[in-house]
Amino acid sequence: MNHIDLTDKRILVTGGIGFIGANLIIELLKTVHPVHILTIDSRTDYYDVRIKDYRLEEIEKEAEKHPESSFEFVLGDISDTDLIKRIFREFKPQIVVNLAAQAGVRYSIENPDSYIKSNIIGFYNILEACRHSYDDDQAGVEHLVYASSSSVYGSNKKVPYSTDDMVDNPVSLYAATKKSDELMAHAYSKLYNIPSTGLRFFTVYGPAGRPDMAYFGFTDKLVKGEKIQIFNFGNCMRDFTYIDDIVKGTKLVMQGAPEKKNGDDGLPIPPFAVYNIGNNHPENLLEFVDILQQELIHSGVLPENYDFESHKELVPMQPGDVPVTFADSTPLERDFGFTPNTCLQDGLRIFAEWYRSFYYPQKPN
Template sequence: MTILVTGAAGFIGMHVAEALLADGRRVVGVDNLNPYYDVTLKEARLARLLLYKNFTFYNCDIADRPALFAALGGHPQISLIVHLAAQAGVRHSLNRPFDYTHANITGFLCILEAARQMANLKHLVYASSSSVYGANSQLPYSVASMTDSPVSLYAATKKANELMAYSYSHLYDIPMTGLRFFTVYGPWGRPDMAYWRFTEKILRREALEIYNHGDMQRDFTYIDDVVKGVLAVLASPPEKKGEAAAHRVYNIGNNRAEKLLDLVAIIEKTLGVTAERRLLPMQPGDIRATFADIKAIRRDIGFEPSTRLADGLPKFVNWYRSYIKG
């Protein structure tokens, strides 16, 4: 069995690929190592994967259809896809909107077109985002909640991905599952995320910029729980029922909303440093709170996150300190 993992040098992508490789699966990884954040971090993640003999990597932009098809053409045995490659970041989408249509719309379309030509494909799992809930203020977010009011272009592209996936699943009978990730954190994480930036700034004795005057909550989900969820979903493709496509969407979160200021306090305690805080207004495109209702994925897949923020965050902080020391 061969599994395609896009965004293999990304945070979630590396962890998912490594879990599959350690389990003896053949993995084809695709990533273009774009400079949205420090490329050396992506290269370090990739170096871990390249230690496995059952890993094949292509430095390829998923929106470059000829290059993508050429790379995947040599792997007709691909039977599963975990599509995680995307342009991430809400605030970045305010300044670089075309990065999002390129990677998240054109790139996803290229993946869907590649998928429909794979004779052995059994299931395509793709990354959506909790951002699709946008202006919806009803917490916790249920997969049945409204997702028609995105407050950022990033969120709009992720909602578009869900619609595109449904149409391709309907047209070509490809089982697909979208995963709405809720603020994933942990070792090898992303430098643009608050938990990374706060850790970095506290160690540098720099003031923390905290938006909405600290009145923010996030459903922080530890990477090990996310990987277990992704692999369990991957092994359980949806079935076509009547006229409905074999397509479903799940929340994948920790099922609890944590205060942002509590996250800061845990980092301070782990580092033994008290941070200076600059409380600022809400930023455009941001939302005050996220909170995942995971009833559906718990019922269908048995997903049960087990890592509390107070336990998972120190693991990231300790990893970060060892990483920056080289």
């Protein structure tokens, strides 16, 4: 593994006002001095853009504290080939973290075009730009890190999910695009010796997260007095991973690029790796919802006498969903000495407190 010191590096983070991207940028600004970050994000209305604007404001507040560093936001889409070429030509990133993607399993059934545009064409543009960053004997990109997903495991019955498992049976278009990203990255690593690492994220949650995720959607419905639907009659297991753990893991991986070396045939062995980032402790969805409602009451989002039982409904599995996600994070611990470990109650408490302050800023604690 090739160690990379992030100090004074030019880092391109795509999807930088998304959930993971924004938190990663804030962490880099806080801990790496100096650092130079450019992010591109299309600010789509897939979910409430006020949350994206909030994240951007938080990044800019942190950037103001570190005048030795730099931060630039570009409003644009990674599927815009000319824009990506211009960013690479002018900014010359040394580290690229591709987090821009159309996310969500169920939405891929309703709006498949956006997944092909962002997850396939957009990622292809990033790979091509990384390839040409070496033109004319330039130093080029030292490490490409990109978001994959636990969804690639599909309905794999072997648990915990290992990166050694075959993942050739996706059950959603979203999962198929993420597996495609891994395959394209492998091909580019082999052909052009680009060090690349894919990260399979497992059900990321936390403050200012994505409103399409279950914990956020449940909260919205409970606040409105609506019923929440718990799929697979409550028999789903999810490996919930707190956002701070995702950021710590991603930052560590950025600093450890797969080593460039040649095989016996004199050709490059692909400098390519894939890791799971998950909590390695799946939670039953019913237990998860019980903890969530406790924390919503504790934070004052819901009243103490809230009749939770009358607001939940057990329903069958949704198309594209899987009954269990469970990460084998042994390789991440082996190579980087890190395993996500934030307990669910702590993470949901922080989310609930953020939710109250964001949506009900005048509400007393």
